[in-house]
Amino acid sequence: MPHVMVTAGALEVAVELHGPADGPAVVLLHGFPDDVRAWDGVAPALAARGKRVVVPYLRGYGPTRYRDPATPRSGQQAALGADLLALMDALGIGRALLAGYDWGGRAACIVAALWPERVAGLVSANGYNIQDIAASGRPAAPEQEARHWYQWYLHTERGVRALTENRRAFCHLLWRMWSPSWRFTEAEFAATAASWDNPDFVATVVQSYRHRHRAAPGDPALEGIEARLAARPPITIPVIVLHGAEDGVDPPGNSAGCAARIPGLRRREVVPGAGHFLPRETPQPWIACLEELGLSSP
Template sequence: MFLQVPIFRSFLVTQSPAVHYVETRHLHIAYEQHGPANGEPIILLHGFPYSPRGYDEVAPALAAQGYRVIVPYLRGYGLTRFKHPDTPRSGQQAALAQDLLDLMDALALPQAALCGYDWGGRAACIVAALWPQRVSCLVTGDGYNLQNIPGSIRPLDPETEHRLWYQYYFHTPRGVEGLTDNRRALCELLWRLWSPTWMRNAERYPLSAPAFENADFVEVVIHSYRHRFMYAPGDPALEWIEDALAKQPTIGVPTISLCGADDGVGPAPEHDEDLEHFTGLYERRVLAGVGHNIPEEAPEATIKALLDLLRG
């Protein structure tokens, strides 16, 4: 049975906050910051095809509670830029996790609370699994987000394969051209398909769409969806991380998994199939009437999950 989590009122940002920058080994990472600089840090991570706008109702509410809230643009999005032309425009899961670690190091954060969904949830889950000392707690969209790449050769059930049509599209030259020429229309279609019962797609999508005009967006996205099926090689410097992830390591940090009951990519199953991957404090909350864009569709549930973990 899917339950609607009781939550409290948050508030909406009507204007984007100032963008800050930090330099890591490979990136100039653009990020937004809310709250006091000496507050306990929380990092909020968006997915594909989304942006920091997904946290417009989450970040200021957490900042009002005294937390330092950091919302970066992932590689290939917004004003985040690669420093060198010869750096691989990788979208593989190890690259996203390494970017998160590099961001924390550049900001001198020995530990932070992490919250993410889709690509951002994958980065957060990987850091929690492989570097648990860096993570005070984790809120993950749709549970255990580590890709089982060696297992990707096995076909899934037809219903699931049907929902992954866009990934197979991106495996083809036609898909590359389609994403290049029609990125706004294609990504808007994904928003509607993945959040089919949300009434604010048309209102909110134009706020995130400019982030997809990054010059590296297409290359990073295409590599992400090819690498996960072993159709593209990864960055050799990150191979050791991928080797560790192939073992599907467990996550032991305190975790709440938020799952959308109406998620058009992967609807929450009745049985929690990810339970075995979490060895510490863990809870799954299935959100009625919510699709894939969890923090934007259910900001109050996202805030509550973080505060429940942070306050013990």
């Protein structure tokens, strides 16, 4: 798919556009380690239903670039939320349906929580995706700590070197571990792996996984947003949560109590046979949920 470049906040964002420019807006947001190809089974179907579908490459991925060499290469949660809001402003989108998983789901949850007037509805993989950074020093169950091995690895210079020098093998392993039943092709993997050649990919990823554990400073320009997120704001707009039954990094039990933070929750669906890369593995639930929220939004 061809992309356009959009000047938005700190970034020049590469965006793929589908559907009529005057249709109801839907923004689809990918995670780590992935890119816009995650939504190839979703975006055309929504466009055929008359939606204006916006699929951006996140900071550090694909053709997206930081505008200023001095801007910190930060993957912290406030950056992802600020990027999404800036992109909506730049495209003249006053209100949109949002859908995302992993990093993209975090961006969507942040905008839905802090700027609910901009969001008509949200489909979020794995529930309430705003980090509790203040509590990051509290150990999780050993099984979950083991699932996050890659995060601890990236706290070391050896891990940074591994991601820098061997990023395809590193991420290929994560695809296999996190979605154990998904039989992706090597051509499918290669099409997305090219996005990780972005010159800021490694720095952005490393800062993301260090910042959430208070092992790296954040961007000073984002302190105001981080302060608001520290309060764990509720998401009050209509939300549907999807969760892969076989998610190898964030198992379904992790979102079982998400209603406590999402008073707008319509329902939570655990998708059988699917893992972490949910839009790629099972696009249909995303299409159906976004269509449902779109029909019910005022």
